C-alpha cells in the first residue's frame with residue numbers, strides 16, 4: 286500500500302515508529318526530533334502531522350497526500366498545524382522568543398477547527414531563550430487534549446533536561462552519501478554528475494543538496510569561501526591580517542565560511558592520514574587535486590591542527606567572540622606557505 290511516509294528518506298525506522306504509534310493508538314503528546322540541519326527533521330514532523338490528520342478511508346494509505354488536510358499541511362496552510370520558526374539575527378544566530386510561545390499557547394488552548402489533532406512543529410527549539418523554554422514547560426507538563434507537539438533541535442544535550450525528559454526523543458543521523466546520490470537521481474531527476482557532486486558536498490544532508498540544486502548561488506558562495514581560504518593559506522602574516530579584517534566585517538557570512546573551511550580541512554586531514562585513493566570519504570571531490578597536493582606538503586599534525594582550530598573558531602563565534610580576533614587567531618595557526 287503506498288502512502289506519503291516514503292517522502293521521509295533515510296529515516297525509515299523513525300517513520301515506522303511514528304506510523305506504528307498511530308496504528309497502536311499510542312501516540313505521544315510530545316516528540317523531540319534531533320540531528321544536523323537539513324537532514325529531514327521537519328519533513329518527518331510534517332509527514333507525521335499529515336498521518337495524524339489524513340482523511341483517507343484506508344488507514345494503510347495514510348498519509349495519502351491527496352486529501353484536504355494532507356494538502357493543506359504540505360502547503361503549511363492547515364489552520365490546526367502550526368509551524369514555529371526561530372528568528373534569525375545578525376550573525377545568523379537563531380532565537381525563539383517567549384512572545385512566540387505565548388501566542389502558540391493561546392492558539393493550542395482553543396479547540397481544533399477541523400483536525401483530529403492540533404499539531405505544533407517547533408523548529409530548532411534548542412534556540413529557545415530560557416524564558417521561552419520555561420514558558421513552554423507548562424504546555425509540555427499539561428498538554429491540551431488532542432495536541433501533539435513536535436520539537437526539532439540539532440542537539441538534545443544543549444537543551445534543558447526538564448524539556449527533553451518530557452519528550453520522546455528520535456535522534457536522526459546524517460544520510461550515507463550513496464543514499465543521497467540515489468535519491469537525487471531517482472526522485473529529483475538530477476543529472477548523474479550533478480547528483481554525484483552535490484551528494485558529496487552535502488555531508489549527509491539531503492535537504493542541503495536539494496536546496497543547492499534549486500539555488501545556484503549556494504555553490505557560487507561555497508567557491509567564494511574556498512577562495513578566501515586559498516588566499517589566506519597563500520598569504521604571509523600581513524596578507525592574512527588584511528583578510529581577517531575584511532572577513533571580520535561580514536559576521537553574518539562567517540558561520541557558513543568556516544563550515545566550508547572545516548570540510549576542506551577534514552578532507553586534507555583524511556588524506557594526510559593515508560586515505561589516498563578512497564575518494565568516497567572526501568567531501569570536496571571537485572577540488573581533489575588541490576587537496577592531494579596540500580596533503581603531500583603538510584604533516585598529519587599540521588592538518589589536524591587546522592581542522593581542530595577551525596572547529597574551535599566556530600564554537601567561539603557561537604559564544605559571540607570578536608569576529609576579527611577569532612579569524613586572526615585562526616590564521617596564526619594555519620601553516621604558512
Ligand SMILES: [Zn+2]
Pocket residue numbers: 338339340341347348349350351352353354355
Ligand atoms: Zn490524506
